[in-house]
Amino acid sequence: MTTTTTEQLAITRIFDAPRALVYQAFTDPDHLAEWWGPIGHSLPRDEMEFDVRPGGFQRWTEVNVAQPELRVHIHVDLTDVADGELLEGVMHVSGRLQEGIEPFETRLRIEFHDEADGRTRLEIRQWLPEHLAHPSEEGWRQAFTKLDATLTNARAVAADHREVEAWPS
């Protein structure tokens, strides 16, 4: 079902803490609840369930503090785990999402590397959900070709006249 695609999001970040501690921040529910999530959300501790091992899982709920009826359920099925070094899995996002957003799943890989002076380098790769990636790279290429043309056009238009627009109300 999951086709092999190149990752879409690649983030590298250095943290001023030893690797074991950064790994713990991702794999211990008490720790994750302290820092993860969109602003304005909380992670109820009693809805967190972690079983971190290959074939295990991490599950939690993100509750919108201002609108508590908006509850997002995150289920990560862990496919590959190396203690202190690697977390890889598929994140399933469901529940009451913002309007216009369908439940989706995204493949996620997090690597923990030692850096000098007891620091840790985090490397995160995240893959677009299948339904968004669907038109594949060819679709993206066409889209960006179109974007190029639009931009060239827009510059030419902007150069020789100022658009005046009236919207019927």
Next chain:
Amino acid sequence: MLSVVPERSSEDLDLLFGALADATRRGIVERLAVGEATVTELAAPFSISLPAISRHLKVLERAALITRSQKGRWRHARLSPTSLAAAATWLSRYEQLWTESFGRLDDHLARLTSEQPTPQTQTEKGRP
């Protein structure tokens, strides 16, 4: 630090992410994900003027996130091309989520390292 894979000039991506860096414009894109709409319909959820919405639409159009067409008296806006806009919105949201969370993770780790001065760093257990 962050990269989006399709081989495209960073200038184009700047336009794309610039267009999505604004909450109102993200709201417009999310509304258009449901279906096309007139400027009046798009303005409804926001407490800003029609000309202001119109300016946001121009930014989105320049980033090729939307197209606009004339239908009788009305101009309709729609996502274009759908996959690109939806994917860009999704990426922008996750980029933001990680960035925001990392700030809090920094703070959390700083608290932990000040609480437990050195014990962990010397004995790194579990390393072969």
